[in-house]
Amino acid sequence: MLSTAQLDELRDAVSTECQVIPRAADEFIVHARVFNGEIQSEAKLLVRPAFVKDVSETVKFARRHALSVSIKAGGYGIAGYAIQGDVILDLSLLDDISYEIPLPTTESNDLPYTQIRNMAEKGTKGKGKLVAGLKRRREDPIVATPTNIEEPPIVAPTPTPSFKKRRDEPVPIPECSATDPFAYLDEPASTTNTNSATADSQTPFSLFSQAQFQLPSNIQSLLNPSSSGSFPSSSSSGSGSSGLGHSSISTSTSRSNSDPHPQPPSEWEDADGNPLPGYLPTTYTAHSAQLPLPTASSFSFLHPPSDFDDPYSYPPFNSALIGSGAARKTRVEPVHDFVYVTFSAGAKQKDVDRYMNSERVPGRIVGERDASNGDGDIGIPYHVPFAAHPVGSSVMLLAGFGFLSRLHGLSIDALVEVEYVLASGDVITVNKFEHPDLWWAIRGCGPAFGIATRYKAMAYPVPQVFAGNLVYTFRPSTAGSLLRHVRDVVKSAPQTLYTNTLFTAGPEGASPIIAIQMCFIGSQAEGQEWLDVISSWDGERCLLNEVQEKSFVGQQGSVERMLRARFGRKWFIRSDLVKALPDDIIAQTVLHFANTPVGCTWLFELAGGAVCSPDKEDTTCLPMEARQAGWTVAAFHQWELEEDDPRCVGSAEEWISGVFKPQSLGGPFPTFLAANETPERIRGTYGSKNWARLVETKKKYDPEGFWKHNCFHDVLVGDAESRPVSNGNTVPAVNGEGEQAVDGVDECGREDKEKENAEPVLDAASVNGASRSINGSIASPDVSLAQTS
Ligand SMILES: Cc1cc2nc3c(=O)[nH]c(=O)nc-3n(C[C@H](O)[C@H](O)[C@H](O)COP(=O)(O)OP(=O)(O)OC[C@H]3O[C@@H](n4cnc5c(N)ncnc54)[C@H](O)[C@@H]3O)c2cc1C
Structure with missing residues (x-):
């Protein structure tokens, strides 16, 4: 106190x-x-x-x-x-947001934007000053005609000091453009599922022993209850000490002792208080359980909420005016390749997207303007590359991979300047000219050195996207074929195509599904061939095809909706950057997924594109090796009951750290580094050379180790193996490693990957440190699963 x-x-x-x-x-x-x-x-x-x-x-x-x-x-x-x-x-x-048009520069060290230090904070009228020579400019809306399409005088609007919420009318969800994708739903459900296991809600682990498909021997040993480090037996009910080799994992919930079966709230909300569909049962079934096929109406959760306060309810860009379709008389072209968006660190991704969707950047009209276009100004939404799932602003410090990344790079690549508070309390500006060593380090490892208070980043024109979901039933017998198909057809995808494949729970009471999400940055005319090629797989009927032209904000919530990610549940995420998706790993993945609880979603996201363009070499602390990953894979696990901890955590660990280990590039995008990461994976994310440089930067900017509440700190200062956690336990050495981080940098570089890969370790506990708590150092005292059994 x-x-x-x-x-x-x-x-x-x-x-x-x-x-x-x-x-x-x-x-x-x-x-x-x-x-x-x-x-x-x-x-x-x-x-x-x-x-x-x-x-x-x-x-x-x-x-x-x-x-x-x-x-x-x-x-x-x-x-x-x-x-x-x-x-x-x-x-x-701290939620100011504004944008400005790039300024012309004459000298090589001129900055083409208003520096953050010269911008007034919200509520401080005119406190910021403009730098001499860099004046803010005003640009009149550009309304061009065919005879007037030259570059108009470029004048930026005065940066908007604060975010203004617009409450436009909600827009009805357009009908799916596919030809009657639901016609087959009148037919009886297919019986081709080779897995005859049935869901047993009372014994959630019984499915492991009931699975009838043939498992590879190493997977059998993983799933065999009697082998060390395997899943718990059907009688363990998830609370016994035999599960997953996590016998000494302690849980970090504070409600565990008093109420072992807490009931979830009747309605769940996202971080902004918007209601989310709730359907995940509190007693888990496995994904392989035979359940009825979903019906058309059961995918309503994929539609954006229509309430006024939801950012995705803003009207989409007037697509009648854009694109290259023959029927379109006019289109709007961006005048600027990008604009600068300045936002304070309390603004969330949704806030910035919402702002940029409402404050559109004036564009140039090409073609004939007629009455159907209205007589208002026409602008184009510009967007900052953020995460695919809407999150908070720290994504700007930690990589940030999402729909725009293959085209424009990661969030950290879009940054041009950061206002940053050091451990001394001093407020500094960090950019390529000021504190260049810190500039390199904070883009990828930002929480380790101070507090970012304001960001300035590039936002790119996104008039519309051709995007949405293709949904199939998940069956162990066909899922591998579908994933291999996607892998193969997107090999030559252009940078304008983002795509992920999700193995996830189906709608309530229905079988699990595979969702292929695509987000083509462009019009339907340009992206249709990619929809055609992805949807050409014919191993199953497509349950739903709702890929269509829409505004970018209409797409931005799609991962969130598919995950049905609920604020306030227990969460565990494990991710990695991988070279490729070989057939054997896909096969193992399908078998493992069939037995994870329905709250678990596994993601395969096509990486590459602008993320690894040659100009990114050594620009940030994220090394080129990580940028060149073929895929980013992630397990998103959400659940409610403490007794499901070992299963929900262990299945993620085993998939990422076991199955995918041979393909691992060392670690995930830093955004996905979690509390109980091994020092090996944290260092592996950056590679030995960059990690050594980060250690030096930490010594220079935070010599006393003031910023310790982030996953980098104890590894950076060399305390990772001995730092006591809050429950008094000591985080043990991992896989027998005892070296300190600073001395051990040579031990964890990518050079060592071959050695590590020689013997894939499938025992999650030994890979990840058996006595760590589920969420690392934040465990509540003395509540171990062994004790609760
Ligand atoms: C369901 C889900 C889906 C996700 N999907 C994606 C995805 O598609 N792509 C992707 O790249 N990532 C994704 N992530 C990961 C996410 O981007 C990171 O967890 C990100 O750090 C969250 O940002 P936040 O600001 O909300 O986090 P917070 O929890 O607020 O902060 C995360 C860390 O950053 C530190 N921090 C926060 N703000 C600052 C600051 N201003 N200065 C210094 N340090 C700060 C915090 O102290 C903490 O250590 C996902 C996460 C979840 C839970």
């Missing part, structure tokens, strides 16, 4: 708009919650800064009183580092 005098001291130092919320206050719990409902905060204080100065003063205050600070942006980091400090800096009130 902090004393009244301490609280007064902080309140005197910060602005009156800054909220200082002690733990005992009712609002504390509201703001200290994060996406992963398993994480509970032990913080003494939560501060909601209204200005950058408040951030700086809070850091200084924390240092004076030897308090640690953690930073919460969107709260989507499932490790929960955001709320682990003594003081939580919840950045959500």
